[in-house]
Amino acid sequence: MPTSGGALMGVALSATLHCLTGCAIGEVLGVVIGTALGFSDFATIALAVALAFLFGYALTSLPLLRAGFALAAVVPIALASDTASIAVMEIVDNAILLIIPGAMEAGVGDVLFWGSLSVALVVAGAFALPLNRWLIARGKGHAVVHETGVHGGPSPRVVGAIAVVAAVFGTVVLVDEFVSGDESTDHGAEAAEQMDAAPGGAAPGDARDAEAAPLPGPEASADGLTFELATTRLDPGERGQLRFQIVGEDGRPVRDFQVQHDKRLHLILVRRDLIGFQHLHPRLAPDGTWTTPVTIDEPGEYRLFADFKREGRGSVLARDLTVTGAAERVPLAPPSATAVAGSGYMVVLDLQSARAGEQSELTFWITRADEVVAVEDYLGAKGHLVALRARDLEYLHTHPAASGAHAGHAGHGGAALEAVTFHTEFPSAGPYRLFLQFKHEGRVHTAAFTLSVTR
Numbered sequence: 001m002p003t004s005g006g007a008l009m010g011v012a013l014s015a016t017l018h019c020l021t022g023c024a025i026g027e028v029l030g031v032v033i034g035t036a037l038g039f040s041d042f043a044t045i046a047l048a049v050a051l052a053f054l055f056g057y058a059l060t061s062l063p064l065l066r067a068g069f070a071l072a073a074v075v076p077i078a079l080a081s082d083t084a085s086i087a088v089m090e091i092v093d094n095a096i097l098l099i100i101p102g103a104m105e106a107g108v109g110d111v112l113f114w115g116s117l118s119v120a121l122v123v124a125g126a127f128a129l130p131l132n133r134w135l136i137a138r139g140k141g142h143a144v145v146h147e148t149g150v151h152g153g154p155s156p157r158v159v160g161a162i163a164v165v166a167a168v169f170g171t172v173v174l175v176d177e178f179v180s181g182d183e184s185t186d187h188g189a190e191a192a193e194q195m196d197a198a199p200g201g202a203a204p205g206d207a208r209d210a211e212a213a214p215l216p217g218p219e220a221s222a223d224g225l226t227f228e229l230a231t232t233r234l235d236p237g238e239r240g241q242l243r244f245q246i247v248g249e250d251g252r253p254v255r256d257f258q259v260q261h262d263k264r265l266h267l268i269l270v271r272r273d274l275i276g277f278q279h280l281h282p283r284l285a286p287d288g289t290w291t292t293p294v295t296i297d298e299p300g301e302y303r304l305f306a307d308f309k310r311e312g313r314g315s316v317l318a319r320d321l322t323v324t325g326a327a328e329r330v331p332l333a334p335p336s337a338t339a340v341a342g343s344g345y346m347v348v349l350d351l352q353s354a355r356a357g358e359q360s361e362l363t364f365w366i367t368r369a370d371e372v373v374a375v376e377d378y379l380g381a382k383g384h385l386v387a388l389r390a391r392d393l394e395y396l397h398t399h400p401a402a403s404g405a406h407a408g409h410a411g412h413g414g415a416a417l418e419a420v421t422f423h424t425e426f427p428s429a430g431p432y433r434l435f436l437q438f439k440h441e442g443r444v445h446t447a448a449f450t451l452s453v454t455r
Contacts, residue, residue: 029048080144084135219318220317236323260309356454360423361401
């Protein structure tokens with residue numbers, strides 16, 4: 001066996017790729033089984049590690065057994081050859097899967113799952129390579145197998161080519177996930193903190209200034225489509241996974257969604273007293289199942305709104321979600337023309353009045369340090385607005401106006417700055433809650449307003 005130079009590195013690389021093959025088979029199989037059966041993260045990892053060692057040892061043992069070696073002689077050879085290398089690969093590989101946000105929660109039909117797994121395995125192999133080189137130079141590790149004169153397993157060149165493809169694929173997936181990460185989940189905690197701190201106001205369901213006959217909010221079924229929610233309960237403060245399908249009249253999942261506002265489906269989550277707002281963008285698996293990781297801090301009853309477009313028609317369906325534990329109802333904040341959005345941002349609502357049954361133009365100015373900021377495009381526009389009627393959580397469709405400069409606000413050099421403007425029609429009088437989302441310096445922020453609509 002070589003003890004230095006390029007020859008040693010070549011043997012070490014071959015040994016690492018050999019070990020990586022068995023590791024990858026066991027790791028992929030274990031993670032797929034654990035994820036598909038809904039095991040916990042640690043149960044899934046335990047299964048993956050056990051299978052990785054099993055397949056790693058098997059790839060080393062089978063050629064030796066075929067060559068006539070006794071099992072009693074093969075076992076110590078396999079243990080001496082692969083144990084240290086597999087251990088390092090498994091520690092690195094599973095640590096990366098735990099670190100990548102959403103990797104363990106993603107389903108087997110999710111590209112994030114496979115991208116994360118691909119990168120994790122390749123990086124694990126890179127960590128094991130110097131260890132194998134060090135062991136082989138001292139006549140240990142994979143050198144023990146070479147001393148038998150028996151070589152087997154897949155071609156290192158084939159495995160190396162697959163590893164390169166996996167590295168490129170996984171890198172592209174994770175870069176795309178990082179770039180779009182701010183748009184996948186909204187920083188709803190900022191809006192929740194603002195609402196929790198807001199004083200007084202009418203509680204949701206207070207119809208003193210609303211029409212007497214309450215109107216129902218979105219239902220689970222409409223126009224031949226049904227929102228089927230597989231996840232109906234979550235624990236507060238723990239990272240969970242929402243799974244659901246939109247099914248047709250035949251009971252089969254629908255998959256032909258159209259893109260609106262840069263996404264094929266928008267999932268809005270809010271507690272029934274209008275705190276804890278989140279805007280999520282789930283992923284669609286080939287079997288028609290939507291999934292998204294979510295963490296909800298406060299217990300209580302939440303409403304989920306699936307907002308999507310299909311066959312040229314927009315739809316909103318809703319389901320209830322329970323976050324376990326005792327919940328204390330938070331009064332609705334009083335109407336105000338200003339709202340904080342965290343990180344030093346303040347938003348001003350420019351609206352003379354809002355009347356039921358009439359088209360309203362809602363114009364928002366975003367400021368920081370008393371200066372109006374020019375926001376970046378978010379979901380195909382300068383902002384995104386969700387409007388909910390307080391007493392029954394009726395979901396209103398809002399339409400962003402074409403961007404354009406507004407007089408009266410000038411930026412550096414005297415250039416006019418753009419406001420964020422939406423059009424909507426409020427169906428009845430009473431309090432509404434508005435959640436404005438905007439993007440600045442690469443991050444998405446939320447400002448929440450209470451608006452009183454008159455007759």
